Amino acid sequence: MAQQRVLIILLNYRTPEMTLQSAEAALRELDDLPGELLIIDNGSGDSSYTQIRRAAEARGWLDGNKVRVIASPVNGGFGAGMNIGFKTGLADGSTPAFYFLLNSDAFVQGSTIRTLRDFLLERPGAGLAGSFVRGTDGAPHRTAFRFPSIAGEFEASVRTGLFTRLLKPWVVAMEMPQAEVQVDWTAGASLMIRREAVEAVGGFDETFFLYFEETDLCRRAARAGWRTHYVPASEVEHIGSASTGMKGWQRTPAYWFDSRLHYFIMTHGRAYAAAATLARMCGSLLYGLRRLIQNKPQADPPYFLRDLCRHSLRALLAPGRASPNETRLPSPLAKEQK
CATH class of the missing domain: 3.90.550.10 (Spore Coat Polysaccharide Biosynthesis Protein SpsA; Chain A)
Known part of the structure; x- marks a missing residue:
């Protein structure tokens, strides 16, 4: 029909x-x-x-x-x-x-x-x-x-069974x-x-x-x-x-951070976005500590935490500086498509 x-x-x-x-x-x-x-x-x-x-x-x-x-x-x-x-x-x-x-x-x-x-x-x-x-x-x-x-961001970055069980409704x-x-x-x-x-x-x-x-x-x-x-x-x-080559990323591209931040801001506002980013940072730091103590494998691309901090601080503290659209094109990022 x-x-x-x-x-x-x-x-x-x-x-x-x-x-x-x-x-x-x-x-x-x-x-x-x-x-x-x-x-x-x-x-x-x-x-x-x-x-x-x-x-x-x-x-x-x-x-x-x-x-x-x-x-x-x-x-x-x-x-x-x-x-x-x-x-x-x-x-x-x-x-x-x-x-x-x-x-x-x-x-x-x-x-x-x-x-x-x-x-x-x-x-x-x-x-x-x-x-x-x-x-x-x-x-x-x-x-x-x-x-x-916020809870999901922490769980995803801390990568620990205990927190996954405690935060199951938000995984x-x-x-x-x-x-x-x-x-x-x-x-x-x-x-x-x-x-x-x-x-x-x-x-x-x-x-x-x-x-x-x-x-x-x-x-x-x-x-x-x-x-x-x-x-x-x-x-x-x-x-x-x-097309994106995500599995072999040597560095997380700027558009991933742009998209993540835009999602949280549009959905929950800037304060929530900042809290979600802080939760991700805390989880990443705790997992980094486990890597040192327990010899855990690297889970994120190199410099992920550093790039997350720099990108988030720049975007949240200077919101008028640029939008994701303005930073996106033209650039090498245009070479990648899902």
Whole structure:
């Protein structure tokens, strides 16, 4: 039915071959599912757009507007790229009933897209639904989360079983749910969103370049009355950080700190943001002490605590100096995309 059509939005940033693999997996579902695939090259600045378009044309994907390939002239980040997809809509100019956000390094398995769409169709109050995600090695990735908080920041940085047990209600990464469950937020690697939920919140906040944008979207959706669910019956295989290189960070990039701070300020205010940062610092210091005494491994990228302190003090004490948008582009950060 037309009112049940899905627009799959697949964002590419300098991973054309991987994007084509992800698109191919998604298109297998569109054989018997009403919808379209929109591939957006997010300002790669290389030959990605040309490669993807030529490959899509050679495979006959562009026939009948089932697949479209467009390009953004700039890389405004993950949320900005997805907002382009929201605004573009379907090929006939209409608006889909659902948007399915898919990472270029995520590959749907089985009936993932239909499962998420049907889940939302059957639950009028549910606005967003995310998948069970596993790595290419079969290891599950945690994608069911609670909203960040002061207690959650401390627990995440102190990395101690005692505090994890004491602060369990605030631990951001939930234990892997075995069945469908309502969550605070879930990852955007495979995320189905009802059109009305997108309209209620106006899409992603483009102040976030990378990271925390899904967290913010789910929180604003919750405030507008839309629930977020984790649906393990839908599954994707995910490489993870293929474009950002997060796993090999030698230094945490400025945009991560920008996004984290923006989230806390917009959600709770500057005083709360300062307290959350202090909690993270205290947890990191305690873990650093454990490293000295117990020979614990390094958990954060080099200079993380120093960079956190410097960034937070500069942003909180001189809030008018620059916003995350102003410090973001142009810079080497534009080379990285989720």
